Amino acid sequence: MSLDKELAEYTSKTPRSRALHEEAVAVMPGGNSRTTTFFDPYPFYFQRGQGAHVWDADGVERVDFNGNYTSLILGHAPPDVVKAVQAVAESGLSFPGPTEHEVRLAEMLTRRVPSVESLRFTNSGTEATMNAVRLARAFTGRPKLAKFEGAFHGTHDWVMVSVSGDTKAWGNRRRPKPIPWSAGLPPAILKNVVVLPWNDPDACTEILEREAAQVAAVIVDPLMCNAGLLPPVEGFLPRLREVTERHGILIIMDEVISFRTAWGGAQERLGFRPDLTTFGKVIGGGLPVGAFGGRRDVMAFYDPRKGGPRISQGGTFNANPVTMAAGVATLNALTPEAHARLDALGERLRGGVARLLANTRRRGQVTGVGSLFWLHWTAEPLTDYRSTRPKDAELPLRVFLGLLNDGILMTQRGLGACSLAMTDDDVDRFVNALARVLARN
Ligand SMILES: Cc1ncc(COP(=O)(O)O)c(C=O)c1O
Structure with a gap:
């Protein structure tokens, strides 16, 4: 037809x-x-x-x-999640401070994903990856982010590079050019985003070795969930881990989608321990959500105790009780x-x-x-x-x-x-x- x-x-x-x-x-x-x-x-x-x-x-x-x-x-309107949402909504939709639901969801996620020792909530996966990238820059003192060609990590400037479209002008496959995925990206972004070819360990190692002193983090969707669902070839992630560890580059694993592929996310399936992880989608049970977390020493940049945080993360609806309760009910079913x-x-x-x-x-x-x-x-x-x-x-x-x-x-x-x-x-x-x-x- x-x-x-x-x-x-x-x-x-x-x-x-x-x-x-x-x-x-x-x-x-x-x-x-x-x-x-x-x-x-x-x-x-x-x-x-x-x-x-x-x-x-x-x-x-x-x-x-x-x-x-x-x-x-769980599908649409699962009764246990709807019940949890109704019960919480009846006692207030949002507050200018934390509720117990936030603690419970954070506990569930840290239990499932051992690399996530500590985490914070946002209202979207976009905010989660934005915070994780900022955190990596703060922790390492380096400006650049490396991302894979074709990978989607949300809609903030840092990740709107080489996402999709006609690849004819994208340069050599083994040395891809950073291509803006949106009007309005400042040139500074393109100078500070290094694009890597998925499943090519030699080319990635070469690029990262060259850029190492400037690169804060590699952000990686371990299953390339928005670029064809292409799992890493044997040995690819270990090579990435080796070169990043050698150069003090953090790995941010974007599990906004891939978390749903196992009880402990794709990192459990793949036997991989990233420095930071981002979440979204299923952990909010159908309501707007995101979260980022990982190594306690890295996440400490957000700790507001003793003189204030080195990174400030506000958000009127962060960790709102309705989303948190929907997330808890959903993870209970999973x-x-x-x-x-x-x-x-x-x-x-x-x-x-x-x-x-x-x-x-x-x-x-x-x-x-x-x-x-x-x-x-x-x-x-x-x-x-x-x-x-x-x-x-x-x-x-x-x-x-x-x-x-x-x-x-x-x-x-x-x-x-x-x-x-x-x-x-x-x-x-x-x-x-x-x-x-x-x-x-
Ligand atoms: C892997 C990945 N990262 C980040 C995001 C952004 O999440 P959100 O749409 O909640 O901002 C998405 C959304 O599809 C995603 O698939």
């Missing part, structure tokens, strides 16, 4: 969303506050979600493999057995998609870890962001729209997530819908 036909079907099913979008553009640029979720001609408006399912403003039901970009690991079930759902989905691609001889692949998966439309060996770029650049959008038209929601870029609210039948529904979409595309 052509893109036009998929779009025609989409618009015919979503007239109420179109009307809402028309009202929205009068008061917001593009009618929107969230670039990631927008697509032309307009995104559908959500009316409600329950378990694995969402309904749009026209009452159309879809199975949700997006889960608010991997945040809703037992080792729950993680095993999530892994099984992910494996069933990836297995089904791989069989479908093989049986239909499609040029495609599926990657993923635990409950996460990514649909790729290339036959190239997948190693880094550049290798994930499809020849038919429009196909991911056709698949996304085709699945929407067939009652399945995932992300536009190809990332998807199973939730604990899903059944095997929901997963099979995904695979069967994809089969129909591919048959007409």
Whole structure:
């Protein structure tokens, strides 16, 4: 099916969303506050979600493999989380000071992730990585940040470099150039961000050796969750650890998404101990959240006792009790057995998609870890962001729209997530819908 036909079907099913979008553009640029979720001609408006399912403003039901970009690991409106939120909300929505809920969530996270000896909360993953980067600069006294090509760590200036887009002008694969991902980035940022090629230990070592005296930290999403879900090749992270330790460079592991892949996060799965870790998404149980933490000696920069902190971190809604309680209720549900079930759902989905691609001889692949998966439309060996770029650049959008038209929601870029609210039948529904979409595309 052509893109036009998929779009025609989409618009015919979503007239109420179109009307809402028309009202929205009068008061917001593009009618929107969230670039990631927008697509032309307009995104559908959500009316409600329950378990694995969402309904749009026209009452159309879809199975949700997006889960608010991997945040809703228990599905929509899980009763225990809703109950916890209601109970806390009834006794006050926010206060100018801490509550016990914050202590409990911090305890749960430090217990699960031993490298995180001490942590602080924010309202988003963006604020978490922003603080972790500032902290690394303060601790080391060095100005630069190293990040991987294709990795997304939020929307503050320091990490809006070489995230996505056409890679033709991105320079040599082994010595990538820093490319602004946004208008408005000051030139100082591009001078102070070093870009590394994922899964190339020799090239990374060479770059870091050259820049070592200036580099405060390497920020790493261990599964490249926004760049194709490409786990590190054997020996890659140990090499990174070795070169950074030798030069006093901190490693910030961005687990905003990857934390959901194991009880103790991806660092438990990979047997890796970073200096700092950032969190978001699932730890807030569906409400706005972020956290950053790690080595006690490094986190001490935020300690306000004895003469005040060396880094000040305010935030009117940091650690607000409603989010903290939702986080505690969510982590309580994420037992080792729950993680095993999530892994099984992910494996069933990836297995089904791989069989479908093989049986239909499609040029495609599926990657993923635990409950996460990514649909790729290339036959190239997948190693880094550049290798994930499809020849038919429009196909991911056709698949996304085709699945929407067939009652399945995932992300536009190809990332998807199973939730604990899903059944095997929901997963099979995904695979069967994809089969129909591919048959007409
Ligand atoms: C790996 C990673 N880091 C940071 C962020 C930013 O988090 P937030 O959207 O809560 O600001 C995201 C968001 O998708 C993410 O995937």
